[in-house]
Amino acid sequence: MSDINIKKVSYLAKLALNDDKAAxxxxxxxxIIEWVDNLKKIDTEGVKPLHNITEKNQNIRNDEVLKNNSxxxxxxxxxxxxxxxxxxxxxxx
Amino acid sequence: xxxxxEIKDQLSNKKISVQELYDDYYNKAKKSELNSFNQLLEPExxxxxxxxxxxxxxxxxxxxxxxxxxxxxDLFCTKGIxxxxxxxxxxxxxxxxxxxxxxxxxxxGSIFLGKNNCDEFAMGSSNETSFYGPVINPWKNKNxxxxxxxxxxSSGGSASAVxxxxxxxxxxxxxxxxxRQPASLCGVVxxxxxxxxxxxxxxxxFASSLDQAxxxxxxxxxxxxxxxxxxxxxxxDSTSSNHKRDNFLEGIxxxxxxxxxxxxxxxxxxxxSSEIIEQIENTKxxxxxxxxxxxxxxFTTTNFALSTYYIIAPAEASSNLARYDGIRYGYRGxxxxxxxIYVNSRSEGFGEEVIRRILIGTYVLSAGYYxxxxxxxxxxxxxxxxxxxxxxxxxxxxxxxxTPNEAxxxxxxxxxxxxxxxxxxxxxxxxxxxxxISLPSGLSKNNLPLGIQLIGNYFQEKNLLQMASxxxxxxxxxx
Numbered sequence: 312m313s314d315i316n317i318k319k320v321s322y323l324a325k326l327a328l329n330d331d332k333a334a335x336x337x338x339x340x341x342x343i344i345e346w347v348d349n350l351k352k353i354d355t356e357g358v359k360p361l362h363n364i365t366e367k368n369q370n371i372r373n374d375e376v377l378k379n380n381s382x383x384x385x386x387x388x389x390x391x392x393x394x395x396x397x398x399x400x401x402x403x404x
Numbered sequence: 405x406x407x408x409x410e411i412k413d414q415l416s417n418k419k420i421s422v423q424e425l426y427d428d429y430y431n432k433a434k435k436s437e438l439n440s441f442n443q444l445l446e447p448e449x450x451x452x453x454x455x456x457x458x459x460x461x462x463x464x465x466x467x468x469x470x471x472x473x474x475x476x477x478d479l480f481c482t483k484g485i486x487x488x489x490x491x492x493x494x495x496x497x498x499x500x501x502x503x504x505x506x507x508x509x510x511x512x513g514s515i516f517l518g519k520n521n522c523d524e525f526a527m528g529s530s531n532e533t534s535f536y537g538p539v540i541n542p543w544k545n546k547n548x549x550x551x552x553x554x555x556x557x558s559s560g561g562s563a564s565a566v567x568x569x570x571x572x573x574x575x576x577x578x579x580x581x582x583x584r585q586p587a588s589l590c591g592v593v594x595x596x597x598x599x600x601x602x603x604x605x606x607x608x609x610f611a612s613s614l615d616q617a618x619x620x621x622x623x624x625x626x627x628x629x630x631x632x633x634x635x636x637x638x639x640x641d642s643t644s645s646n647h648k649r650d651n652f653l654e655g656i657x658x659x660x661x662x663x664x665x666x667x668x669x670x671x672x673x674x675x676x677s678s679e680i681i682e683q684i685e686n687t688k689x690x691x692x693x694x695x696x697x698x699x700x701x702x703f704t705t706t707n708f709a710l711s712t713y714y715i716i717a718p719a720e721a722s723s724n725l726a727r728y729d730g731i732r733y734g735y736r737g738x739x740x741x742x743x744x745i746y747v748n749s750r751s752e753g754f755g756e757e758v759i760r761r762i763l764i765g766t767y768v769l770s771a772g773y774y775x776x777x778x779x780x781x782x783x784x785x786x787x788x789x790x791x792x793x794x795x796x797x798x799x800x801x802x803x804x805x806x807t808p809n810e811a812x813x814x815x816x817x818x819x820x821x822x823x824x825x826x827x828x829x830x831x832x833x834x835x836x837x838x839x840x841i842s843l844p845s846g847l848s849k850n851n852l853p854l855g856i857q858l859i860g861n862y863f864q865e866k867n868l869l870q871m872a873s874x875x876x877x878x879x880x881x882x883x
Contacts, residue, residue, distance in 0.1 A: 315767060317763070319770075320763050320766050320767045320770065321763060323766050323770060324722060324750075324762050324763060324766040325726075325729075325743075325746045325747050325750050326747065326750055326751050326754075326759060326762065326763070327747045327748070327751045328751075336759070336760060336763055339760060339820060340760075340763055340764060340767060342820075342821060343714065343764055343820065343821065344764075344767070344777075346711065346714075346821055347710075347711035347712075347714050347715055347777070347781075348711075349707065349708065349711055350708055350711050350712065350715075350777075350780050350781060350784055351780075353705070353708050353784055353787065355780060355783035355784060355787065358783040358784075358786050358787060359783070359786060360779055360782030360783050360785075360786065361782050361783075361785045361786035361789060362613065362782060363613045363643060364599045364600070364613065364789070364836070364837030365599060365600045365643045365645060365837070370639065370642055370643075370644065370646060371642065372639050372640075372642075379501075380500055380501070384500040385500070385732075387498070387500060388496075388497055388498060388500075388732070388733035388734070389731075389732060389733065390730060390731075390733070390734070390735070390736035391736065397731055397732055399731060399742055399745065400739065400740055400741055400742060400744075400745065402742060
């Protein structure tokens with residue numbers, strides 16, 4: 312059995328799971344983690360982790376300011392907005 | 405009238421107008437009952453594009469894809485057109501910008517019919533995780549004619565629509581097999597280009613070190629037409645390669661002027677059904693007809709590829725999907741605090757499989773497990789890449805089945821791991837970032853399409869398409 316604490320993992324992922332769902336995902340995750348655990352059988356001593364296939368030719372843009380969108384455009388998809396801002400519940404008392 | 409070349413000839417020779425062509429496809433798509441489009445654009449939307457396209461034909465200045473009606477996987481941001489990733493969380497999202505890939509297609513004159521259904525956030529192998537419901541494969545099992553079959557996934561809407569011929573071609577994305585597997589299950593052609601060929605700018609992110617756009621088409625030549633358009637350097641994607649692109653149409657149906665050797669990995673064929681082995685045996689016969697040598701090769705890392713993928717892809721997904729917080733765009737759940745909004749938006753907005761993958765990713769990246777899982781998987785990923793390079797020193801291409809099975813019934817596979825096994829032959833190539841194409845090689849006993857996969861070396865898509873076009877002619881597969 313794996314040691315997955317599903318409540319902790321879902322807390323980190325900002326996901327709320329009711330008890331039924333938590334049990335379902337805990338079982339599912341345990342099975343998947345057990346399944347991927349075969350990686351323990353392959354020797355990777357001295358092997359450098361590969362983050363990205365194109366590791367040799369990452370292109371970096373010049374840090375130039377471009378104006379390619381407006382406040383109005385950016386706010387057009389906001390679920391709630393007020394004036395030129397995204398609207399959220401009060402954060403500071 | 406099937407291939408892009410034939411359609412373009414008809415448009416040039418005035419046998420048909422751009423409007424007539426569009427109406428024909430639009431009407432077919434409108435009547436389709438396979439749920440392959442999340443949204444079909446209203447004819448009004450394309451009116452001006454069609455007029456412009458027609459005048460270019462009239463002036464004999466037509467662009468490479470002028471007037472060609474395409475489907476676009478609903479994972480590409482399209483300016484002013486809803487882009488949902490088949491998720492409730494993006495149900496009302498209307499991008500203010502165009503993805504590089506779809507901009508290229510528009511620049512080349514193509515007409516968008518609409519946005520193709522797909523698995524939610526491209527996470528799935530059967531198109532059953534879509535918030536907009538499953539897509540149905542146009543093919544039927546002749547022994548169970550009433551069953552609705554999956555088209556594969558995640559680009560299931562794209563593959564189904566191309567197979568049903570309600571769009572000429574579609575552009576999909578492939579992270580672990582999401583172009584090739586549905587292409588195989590629907591009897592069409594699917595190409596995943598080398599990672600870095602097509603810009604990820606404006607593609608809803610799943611796993612950024614793996615995601616790659618590519619064509620789903622009825623013919624290899626059509627795939628070359630689309631790749632010519634979508635493969636380009638883009639400074640907005642830091643992993644975009646800035647090498648000079650080939651004209652991918654140049655090699656189509658031409659014989660090679662040098663000896664070609666194809667490697668067939670015996671370890672891929674150990675536990676597959678006799679029907680799948682038959683496809684490979686049959687392909688060998690055709691290779692012999694084409695005077696192409698084949699040799700047995702053996703990978704040492706195949707057994708570890710799926711495990712590596714199911715650590716790396718969910719890890720990257722959990723990070724990429726952290727942006728969906730209900731604040732700036734997308735679905736917002738109710739809440740009296742920021743925390744409540746975050747949690748409710750995400751818990752109500754994401755579907756079951758997406759939540760599963762976020763949880764896996766969060767777990768393997770969490771303190772105490774990072775080295776054992778994520779770091780370990782990245783090390784194994786290098787071994788997988790090296791394994792491919794070792795074999796590609798001796799052979800020009802690698803031939804494998806695309807999938808371990810034919811299309812299955814909607815609702816049949818409920819266990820996640822059983823579903824993940826669908827990508828057993830496509831995932832290794834994705835991890836290595838290599839280009840690979842799936843093409844239909846024949847029919848199963850149930851009269852369902854089966855596909856083979858050809859894998860090439862980095863940025864060798866021209867040769868890969870050339871090889872695939874020769875085999876395509878040999879197979880004579882008629883969808």
